[in-house]
Structures are given as C-alpha cells and as structure tokens.
Amino acid sequence: MSLHYTSGTVLMADDVCEALLRYAQALASSQGSDVVTVPIIDPEREDAMAEFLLGPASQLFATPEPDGPTTSSHPDVVAELYRRTRATLPTALPEDSNPVAVDWDLELG
Numbered sequence: 001m002s003l004h005y006t007s008g009t010v011l012m013a014d015d016v017c018e019a020l021l022r023y024a025q026a027l028a029s030s031q032g033s034d035v036v037t038v039p040i041i042d043p044e045r046e047d048a049m050a051e052f053l054l055g056p057a058s059q060l061f062a063t064p065e066p067d068g069p070t071t072s073s074h075p076d077v078v079a080e081l082y083r084r085t086r087a088t089l090p091t092a093l094p095e096d097s098n099p100v101a102v103d104w105d106l107e108l109g
Contacts, residue, residue: 002063015074018062021060035051035053039074
C-alpha cells in the first residue's frame, strides 16, 4: 500500500498499513496521540523505518500499490499496533481478532 500523509507518500506492506490506519482511527476517536515507528520500503525498494506522529488531526489515506509488497513481513509490528489499538479503544478490535484482509480492488458505485 502507499500511505499518503500531508507532505508525501510512503510504501509499506498492506498489513502494516491497515494496522497503522486502524490505530490512527482509534487515536482520533479517543483524542489521543502517539509516535509509532513502522517498517517502510524506501524509494530504492530497500527496507527502512519511519516514525509517524498519529493524532486527532492526522490526515492519512492509503491506496493500492500494484508493485508493492502484499505479504506480512512484520507480524510483530502489526501485532503491536493492534495491541495499542485495543488499549486505546477497546471496542475497536476484539481481543482474539485476526484482522480481515481488505480487498482494495473492490469497485464502488
């Protein structure tokens, strides 16, 4: 997925992007904020890390990246983001939930 923010875009694995967006949503709902470090793919297609400040004013959105990674390469990061999501907003995810994969090719309209 390509994660878009106020001044740019980063490429990351689909599951990491989904977990980050859910956590950002939980923080916005609770008027909280946090800084998280997550793996990304840099412009040279190398693994890198990036820090994001998430909070009520975060303006993030994601789009499919046809040539991007689609498999879970960082399950520990995803698990931590979902743990933080549940701690921030307990009703956001069931304790034993396995996040559902999103079909980004779904056509609306």
